[in-house]
Amino acid sequence: MTDSSTTKQSSHPSGDNRFKLLDRAITKHHGRGDALIEVLHAAQEIFGFLENDLMIYIARALKRPLSQVYGVATFYHFFRLKPNGEHVFVLCMGTACYVKGATAIQDAVEGRCGTKFGKTTDDNKVSLISARCVGSCGLAPVAVLDDVVAGKLTTESAVGKVEAWIQSEQEVGV
Amino acid sequence: MTIEDLRERAQEERDRQGQLKRRILYCSAAGCISCGSKETAAALKQSVKSSGLEGECEIVGTGCMGLCGEGPLVKVQPDDSLFQQVDAPAAGDIVTRHIVKGESLPDHLVDQSAPFFASQVKIVLENCGRINAESIDEYLAVGGYDALGKALSELEPNEIIDEVRKSGLRGRGGAGYPTGLKWGIVQKAQSDQKYVVCNADEGDPGAFMDRSVLEGDPHRILEGMAIAGYAVGAQQGYIYIRAEYPLAIERLRLAIKQAERNALLGNRILDSNFSFRIDLRIGAGAFVCGEETALMRSIQGRRGRPKPRPPYPSERGLWEKPTLLNNVETFANIAPIIRNGGEWFAAIGTPKSTGTKVFALAGKIRNTGLIEVPMGIPLRTIIFDIGGGTPEGTEFKAAQTGGPSGGCIPTEHLDLPVDYESLAGVGSIMGSGGLIVMDSTSKMVDVAKFFMDFCADESCGKCVPCRVGTVHIAGLLQKIISKNATIEDMKLLEELCIMVKETSLCGLGQSAPNPVLSTLRFFRKEYEELLQPVEGFVPTNTVS
Numbered sequence: 001m002t003d004s005s006t007t008k009q010s011s012h013p014s015g016d017n018r019f020k021l022l023d024r025a026i027t028k029h030h031g032r033g034d035a036l037i038e039v040l041h042a043a044q045e046i047f048g049f050l051e052n053d054l055m056i057y058i059a060r061a062l063k064r065p066l067s068q069v070y071g072v073a074t075f076y077h078f079f080r081l082k083p084n085g086e087h088v089f090v091l092c093m094g095t096a097c098y099v100k101g102a103t104a105i106q107d108a109v110e111g112r113c114g115t116k117f118g119k120t121t122d123d124n125k126v127s128l129i130s131a132r133c134v135g136s137c138g139l140a141p142v143a144v145l146d147d148v149v150a151g152k153l154t155t156e157s158a159v160g161k162v163e164a165w166i167q168s169e170q171e172v173g174v
Numbered sequence: 175m176t177i178e179d180l181r182e183r184a185q186e187e188r189d190r191q192g193q194l195k196r197r198i199l200y201c202s203a204a205g206c207i208s209c210g211s212k213e214t215a216a217a218l219k220q221s222v223k224s225s226g227l228e229g230e231c232e233i234v235g236t237g238c239m240g241l242c243g244e245g246p247l248v249k250v251q252p253d254d255s256l257f258q259q260v261d262a263p264a265a266g267d268i269v270t271r272h273i274v275k276g277e278s279l280p281d282h283l284v285d286q287s288a289p290f291f292a293s294q295v296k297i298v299l300e301n302c303g304r305i306n307a308e309s310i311d312e313y314l315a316v317g318g319y320d321a322l323g324k325a326l327s328e329l330e331p332n333e334i335i336d337e338v339r340k341s342g343l344r345g346r347g348g349a350g351y352p353t354g355l356k357w358g359i360v361q362k363a364q365s366d367q368k369y370v371v372c373n374a375d376e377g378d379p380g381a382f383m384d385r386s387v388l389e390g391d392p393h394r395i396l397e398g399m400a401i402a403g404y405a406v407g408a409q410q411g412y413i414y415i416r417a418e419y420p421l422a423i424e425r426l427r428l429a430i431k432q433a434e435r436n437a438l439l440g441n442r443i444l445d446s447n448f449s450f451r452i453d454l455r456i457g458a459g460a461f462v463c464g465e466e467t468a469l470m471r472s473i474q475g476r477r478g479r480p481k482p483r484p485p486y487p488s489e490r491g492l493w494e495k496p497t498l499l500n501n502v503e504t505f506a507n508i509a510p511i512i513r514n515g516g517e518w519f520a521a522i523g524t525p526k527s528t529g530t531k532v533f534a535l536a537g538k539i540r541n542t543g544l545i546e547v548p549m550g551i552p553l554r555t556i557i558f559d560i561g562g563g564t565p566e567g568t569e570f571k572a573a574q575t576g577g578p579s580g581g582c583i584p585t586e587h588l589d590l591p592v593d594y595e596s597l598a599g600v601g602s603i604m605g606s607g608g609l610i611v612m613d614s615t616s617k618m619v620d621v622a623k624f625f626m627d628f629c630a631d632e633s634c635g636k637c638v639p640c641r642v643g644t645v646h647i648a649g650l651l652q653k654i655i656s657k658n659a660t661i662e663d664m665k666l667l668e669e670l671c672i673m674v675k676e677t678s679l680c681g682l683g684q685s686a687p688n689p690v691l692s693t694l695r696f697f698r699k700e701y702e703e704l705l706q707p708v709e710g711f712v713p714t715n716t717v718s
């Protein structure tokens with residue numbers, strides 16, 4: 001490796017243009033290793049999740065050992081090493097939501113999807129994620145459905161939403 | 175910009191607002207947005223347009239108005255009427271019936287003489303819900319950056335620290351370390367480079383105070399940090415904020431840009447010799463990063479694992495340089511203290527816990543939302559007067575403060591004054607301000623298990639007592655819940671809790687057993703009822 005500027009060195013052989021965006025984020029932080037978390041945020045925003053290849057690329061660009069990049073990516077809950085399903089159901093499991101019955105919603109949604117929170121359904125349609133607190137405790141129980149906050153949920157309304165996703169998928173699929 | 179320019183601009187904005195007949199404020203904090211306040215705003219605009227009031231009415235999105243359970247909220251100035259549950263038709267009514275015809279709309283009008291409003295004292299939240307968080311002019315118009323101007327032109331760093339010391343302000347992150355003392359230590363530390371860090375990693379599930387301040391009044395945090403930087407001799411600040419708060423991040427980014435453009439951050443602030451920059455660092459979802467040493471490692475791009483203290487951050491923090499680390503709410507109190515003096519602040523609250531505290535009221539309570547009360551107010555007043563008690567047909571059982579590090583406070587301690595020492599006395603903590611009310615439907619062993627699962631999951635894994643202990647405590651609690659445990663398991667549980675509390679490296683592990691210990695203390699009967707019957711064992715009859 002030479003000491004030439006990060007941007008020049010990092011052009012990715014695949015020719016994927018998204019790497020240009022990532023390079024820009026790395027340059028913004030002057031290729032400094034202590035901006036690793038910022039760069040991982042940018043990478044996840046651009047690519048959706050952190051693939052091995054992507055982490056190798058980042059490690060080289062920031063001149064950090066791959067073990068450190070992987071260590072940081074797996075330490076923080078926010079980083080994903082696998083892609084999300086087509087729809088994302090983020091259930092808040094903060095204290096206020098817990099007290100107001102988020103567990104019942106969790107069970108009902110898991111039952112409908114046939115998978116546990118933290119996983120994606122086998123057909124890659126719905127990802128179930130539990131969040132620590134989305135900070136909308138006044139509206140508990142809360143879920144974030146494809147980036148839209150839905151408050152005052154019931155088991156029925158939550159399952160209904162998931163049902164709608166699954167149904168629409170099937171129609172498209174047919 | 176000089177201080178004179180600053181004051182002139184503030185006056186211009188006040189004049190501009192004064193010329194308007196009405197200002198219609200709608201809450202654009204995260205809670206109300208998810209109730210549909212954007213649609214409300216669109217309906218307001220439409221209605222103002224069709225009523226021909228465009229020139230004399232202004233529609234402004236503000237920060238949190240407090241009554242989060244009843245959103246979307248709309249406030250009309252200058253008469254200050256507050257309306258709740260304003261959907262699009264109601265928004266039309268506010269314009270066509272309230273503003274044009276002067277009707278009162280009793281279906282949506284909120285009684286602001288109710289205890290929810292009357293018992294509150296607002297310092298931190300004084301601008302939340304009153305100004306447009308995205309406009310620096312509106313912040314200037316309510317006296318924003320005056321304190322920074324005063325600090326730079328009239329006060330020496332020592333005098334600022336004296337003022338903070340006199341105010342008696344204590345860390346609002348929960349531990350309650352005297353802020354003035356901390357500032358003094360960082361100021362005295364000899365170093366070519368120092369840092370100021372704002373902890374906005376509000377990880378306590380059930381707390382949204384810091385988020386509301388950041389979304390509703392971001393400039394106040396920047397001002398507080400800049401004053402801190404001047405006082406301790408730092409030129410660089412960082413705000414470490416959760417990635418889960420995208421709106422707060424967006425507003426902070428905008429506020430920093432506005433402040434830089436107006437010489438309120440950056441080089442030679444307000445034509446003085448003081449320079450101060452603030453950068454954002456986005457967290458990535460690790461509860462342990464609320465712990466100061468872990469937070470600083472995370473800022474440096476590493477895994478958020480705590481380090482033993484000492485050395486404290488005030489001596490060796492970020493990049494081994496002296497670092498001042500305070501919570502969002504602590505910084506939010508700085509500008510008012512500098513503006514009004516430390517003695518003014520010290521007169522509010524109790525002698526040992528001065529000022530006010532913001533709480534996020536949630537759970538089984540009628541009025542959920544954001545409140546600010548003077549320290550020393552009885553818990554009963556907060557829950558039954560301000561919060562309106564539990565919903566009809568249920569009975570109050572416990573109040574939980576401090577999140578996974580805190581404890582449950584039962585009915586018999588409801589008259590406890592809310593201050594750092596009193597809450598610690600009953601095995602809870604002040605915490606950052608989450609206050610969750612539980613009613614008779616909440617099972618306390620389940621609640622303890624909920625928090626222990628949280629801590630086991632969030633333990634960074636560095637020290638054994640926390641990494642292994644929390645998992646075992648959770649296992650024992652599960653054993654009790656599934657009715658397979660004996661009295662021996664209960665004894666083991668208690669021993670294990672004390673061991674984890676006393677031997678863990680950082681605050682996460684040291685406080686993780688608190689929810690178990692406090693429920694064991696006040697709701698022991700609920701545990702014992704789940705145990706396997708043992709001959710000769712007499713369960714506790716009364717809650718001790």
